Amino acid sequence: MRDSIRVRWTIVPLTAPQPWLVCSGCGGLKPFQASGKTRLNANGRKLDAWLIYKCLACEKTWNRSIFERRNVRDMDPVVLDALQSNDPQWIRREAFNLDALRRSSPRIDEFPEVGIAREVQHEPPDWTKLEIELIVPLPTSTRLDRLLASELGVSRSRLQALHDGGTLRTNPDRADILRRRLKTGTQVTLDLVTEAGRETFAHRQRSLVFGSG
């Protein structure tokens, strides 16, 4: 549509999830933080790999298995290379592996703070609609309404009213989407033509698109 400015927001959670485990160093259930390091062990042709965590209270380490006794021949060369070179991107992705963490710990703390990289895809001269595409490469506990409320400077109840009234639309279009976690590929369209919309958003348009500061 010619009257829509299209922007892409890439959402990057700032802190990796923290599993709670019984710490053998200081005793009791404590949160552990991913250290950003891995360990790779070779035993003949079999490999073991771990992601290393540290107790936040005493720094005692806990090794979370990434895989065990994997034959070198069966290894994805990309994974092997990442482990051998301590690739920080790959390690960061693994630190956000919630499924694996849930198998090791009954309690996982997640952190809603995110960074946003904004990219304008298409900017017609007289745009009246804002289309935001969300790219969410890592799982984040942030809800869509929380993100939009902080970025648009409106309350979550106001967002719900805009959604109910059709000024704010989403794709996929589901009634509870505002209360759900951010999902990659979600599109949010905000119609700025209505008086209410103008009043609320006009002065923030540049920051909506380009970020504040």
Ligand SMILES: [Zn+2]
């Ligand atoms: Zn400890």
